[in-house]
Amino acid sequence: MTAEPAAQLGIPEDAMRRLAEMRPGSATSLFTSDLSVNEFLLVREAGFRPLGLVLGSSIYHVGFQMGRWSKNQELTTLSQAMYHARELAMTRMEAEADQLGADGIVGVRLEIEFKEFGSDLAEFIAVGTAVKSDHPTPEGGSWRNNHNQPFTSDLSGQDFWTLIQAGYAPLGMVMGTCVYHIAHQRFFQAMGNIGQNVELPQYTEALYDARELAMSRMQAEAEGLHAEGIVGVQLLSHGHRWGGHTTEFFAIGTAVRPLRSDHHIPTPQLVLPLTD
């Protein structure tokens, strides 16, 4: 944003006049949003109005699973739990946005908090800001996705603005998860390796397998939304509270579709910031 001398624009005169005219309790189309000021202004500039903070949450008991600890394997009970609980939170958030008549939800954060309730219990929470566009899409269609649900996106306000400028629209957040148990080494194998720099092929393969499962599940979700691609993918691994050999691999990103055929954005100006 460029700054012009405030006095020229009648600022802060107008701002103070607004404060002088404040009428408590008067009817307004009230919104709340947890976007930062930069994000709030950019979302407005992209042609969207924030409608309200939307939120979904679930407290979930994650089951326990016995396995053969000497074998690389997915712990399907845990994978299902981690996916199902997040889905519950996301669906509840989308339902709130739907009720507000939103076109989409931006700046979605998906968090897991292990609370004081108990060791197998966690709160899964999805928070974002529901937005509505002032205009239909360039081709005159709806901003909602092919399931007629508000789009969801975990992109920041800045990324959302850039995406719209470049002629793409978000469709939905897509995710895939895989909780994987990496085999404990057999005693003789471990003894044989002591003090040597060697690859642990079993370990490497396990990590490949687990990530592949998480990513392919995410891709399958994007295909379900008829997306052109997925942007902003994060591939995370969480140990949570399961000990060293059990890890959750979690892939999450925003599926997008094209709004127009060319995807040019204005050539950016180069600036040298005087800060780190």
Place this chain on the structure above:
Amino acid sequence: MSEWDGRGLPPVAAERVRRAAEGGAWTSLLSAPAAAGLEVAGFDPAGEVMGSIVQRIGWSTYFGCGATGWSGTNTRTITSSQNAGFAPYAQALQNGWKTAIGRMVTEASSIGADGIVGVRLSQSNLGNNAHEYTAIGTAVRARSQTRPLRVFSTHLPGQDVAKLVLAGWMPTDVVLGLSVGIRHDDWNTRQQMTWGAGNVEVTGFTELINVTRSDARRLLAKHVQSTGADGAIVSSMRLVTWEIEPAEGHTDHVAQATIIGTAVARFHRSTAAPTRSLTYLPLRRSPS
């Protein structure tokens, strides 16, 4: 020194405010970008202001959810808005924030300021159930003919205030939504938590946090509405939970949700806010 009766400002604060009102060098908590931002938007720093209150807040004097023994398979969350037995607890928390912010605003209006930016709220436990609530910020004066009806306040730093004002939005008040909920650990809840329950949502706890959080959100919206603003930018949303055992064999869970933000009011008249963003590529190392 005579004892202070709790009305107005404590004597030392009143004395400091009197000195500040007389003029001289001002103090501020502004960072360099915040000071520059306020300069561009047409605000001058007036002084550093704060408000504080120490009060005793204890849960122990209140009872649990009211349910007895193992009965009640379908209990519901009771929130502090429903005139429950522990409502005074929630009111005390609310009073802490309200008084701290109120005293800060009193300081600001005493030195002839129009608003306070970069407000930071904090709470600390001094032991023996004594809690201090503080609000601290930088008072500013607008270079304008019109004076606002009341002192505006915002958690946003100076540079964010400048961006908002240049885009036709004015921060108006620090707003708060606070709710406390309690729920009896009924049979279902206890079952869903057992080792053999497998993958299952603990519906009771989900209800507890959802009801409590949505009550806090409702109160936040009510607060914003009461200021006459158009919306709010939320800065923090916290939820803490704990277990209480009001009687033998009777456990309840308590959730406390606090949402803090700033109400904003629109003053530009066009349908689109007058922002002009500039796409640029900063010539610095990428963070990775």
